[in-house]
Amino acid sequence: MITLKTKNKKLNLKTSKIFYPLFLLTFLLISSCGQKEKKEEPTFNIKTESKTTPIAETNSDKTQNTNVLGKRMFIACAACHNLKKGEAHKVGPNLYGIFGKKSATTEGFEYSEALKASGITWSEETIRKWMQDPAGYVPQTKMAFVGIKKEEQQTALIEYLKEETKIEE
Numbered sequence: 001m002i003t004l005k006t007k008n009k010k011l012n013l014k015t016s017k018i019f020y021p022l023f024l025l026t027f028l029l030i031s032s033c034g035q036k037e038k039k040e041e042p043t044f045n046i047k048t049e050s051k052t053t054p055i056a057e058t059n060s061d062k063t064q065n066t067n068v069l070g071k072r073m074f075i076a077c078a079a080c081h082n083l084k085k086g087e088a089h090k091v092g093p094n095l096y097g098i099f100g101k102k103s104a105t106t107e108g109f110e111y112s113e114a115l116k117a118s119g120i121t122w123s124e125e126t127i128r129k130w131m132q133d134p135a136g137y138v139p140q141t142k143m144a145f146v147g148i149k150k151e152e153q154q155t156a157l158i159e160y161l162k163e164e165t166k167i168e169e
């Protein structure tokens with residue numbers, strides 16, 4: 001009984017002598033690791049944010065803005081014009097394939113004598129003048145529309161029309 005007790009005590013002493021420093025070491029290792037992780041995490045996050053997000057955001061913003069503005073401007077024309085192949089004429093003619101076309105030449109629409117006699121060929125330049133002030137460009141036109149005055153809005157609408165009236169192959 002006595003020998004067992006002393007043996008146990010000796011064992012306990014031995015284990016505590018070995019384990020205490022080991023315990024300290026592991027504790028130090030763990031706490032220093034934890035510090036490293038804490039330090040690295042934020043810098044890693046900042047790096048990924050500054051590398052990826054700004055470029056992606058500016059790109060998508062640009063394309064989206066142009067489309068959105070052009071589409072919004074077309075609301076002013078949509079009451080009178082369709083843009084796609086085979087769609088009906090409304091108050092105004094269908095504008096499918098309008099770029100490069102001579103004015104007043106779409107079949108099935110009754111144009112004014114004024115537009116027929118104008119000799120205009122529709123390009124970015126002539127459509128800009130037209131949408132800015134139709135009656136100023138072609139006096140006596142049937143198109144009752146005040147006009148879009150802001151250059152930025154004209155450009156966006158022209159881009160939108162070019163895309164939407166493109167001839168299908």
Ligand code: HEC
Nearest residue numbers: 076077080091092103104105111112115141142143144145
């Ligand atoms: C109130 C109805 C109305 C609105 C709104 C309108 N248009 Fe027109 N548009 C017409 C009519 C009518 C004509 C035919 C004019 C003529 O014969 O003198 C026409 C003609 C045109 C033509 C010439 C087509 C051709 O075949 O030569 C273009 C291009 C055009 N419009 C673009 C637009 C755009 C772009 C807008 C919007 C900014 C717009 N229109 C808004 C009624 C409208």
